[in-house]
Amino acid sequence: MTAIGIYGSAGRMGRAIADLIEVEGATLAGGADSRDDPLPLALAADVLVDFSTAGALDAHLAAARTAGTAIVIGTTGLSAQQHAAIDAAAAEIAVLQTGNTSLGVTLLSTLVREAAARLGADWDIEVLEMHHRHKVDAPSGTALLLGEAAAAGRGTSLSELRVDGRAGLVGARTEGTIGMASLRGGSVVGDHSVIFASEGERIELNHRADARSIFAKGAVRAALWLAGQAPGRYRMGDVLGL
Numbered sequence: 001m002t003a004i005g006i007y008g009s010a011g012r013m014g015r016a017i018a019d020l021i022e023v024e025g026a027t028l029a030g031g032a033d034s035r036d037d038p039l040p041l042a043l044a045a046d047v048l049v050d051f052s053t054a055g056a057l058d059a060h061l062a063a064a065r066t067a068g069t070a071i072v073i074g075t076t077g078l079s080a081q082q083h084a085a086i087d088a089a090a091a092e093i094a095v096l097q098t099g100n101t102s103l104g105v106t107l108l109s110t111l112v113r114e115a116a117a118r119l120g121a122d123w124d125i126e127v128l129e130m131h132h133r134h135k136v137d138a139p140s141g142t143a144l145l146l147g148e149a150a151a152a153g154r155g156t157s158l159s160e161l162r163v164d165g166r167a168g169l170v171g172a173r174t175e176g177t178i179g180m181a182s183l184r185g186g187s188v189v190g191d192h193s194v195i196f197a198s199e200g201e202r203i204e205l206n207h208r209a210d211a212r213s214i215f216a217k218g219a220v221r222a223a224l225w226l227a228g229q230a231p232g233r234y235r236m237g238d239v240l241g242l
Contacts, residue, residue: 005045008052076141099141101218116153
């Protein structure tokens with residue numbers, strides 16, 4: 001059976017993944033956190049799953065490259081330099097990086113991209129997300145993933161169209177932009193909405209996460225799929241054949 005190693009094993013996602021590994025037909029190679037040397041785990045595992053912190057990613061990615069071990073990266077709040085490092089690592093190992101491992105969100109992002117591609121620029125796009133009070137980054141990785149999907153549907157990148165929040169006399173909405181808004185409170189696991197609004201009608205595509213286990217299940221499925229893949233940078237849509 002495939003042996004999965006977990007970076008960030010002491011966190012909520014790490015524990016949830018560990019609880020599901022055997023259920024999903026894999027074995028646990030072990031776990032590590034930011035205090036541990038990441039290389040022994042990388043050498044022991046067939047595939048790694050990283051749900052730690054952005055600050056620990058560089059060391060984990062370096063260990064995966066040294067060991068030649070595939071890695072699923074679910075850590076959010078990554079910098080442009082870290083995305084470039086992931087690109088470089090993907091030349092040597094299989095890497096799947098995503099802002100959300102939910103299979104439902106994976107399908108949602110495809111629907112968002114299709115809707116954006118087929119609706120005209122007169123349809124405004126807004127992405128709204130809400131998470132628990134303890135989440136430290138905003139917008140969420142999932143919101144950014146959905147925003148990128150919408151931008152891809154329009155044939156461009158989110159960085160070209162993104163507008164974060166609105167306050168004060170900001171003027172009329174600029175056509176073609178993608179608005180991003182974040183809410184924080186309570187114990188919300190993760191709610192995401194992508195709103196397409198035009199004159200006289202509106203489409204809302206929504207996803208509600210009621211349990212953290214959905215992300216753990218998707219992460220394990222991604223890890224099982226990634227193990228043995230050729231070097232390259234993959235996405236959750238590849239896991240579902242989208």
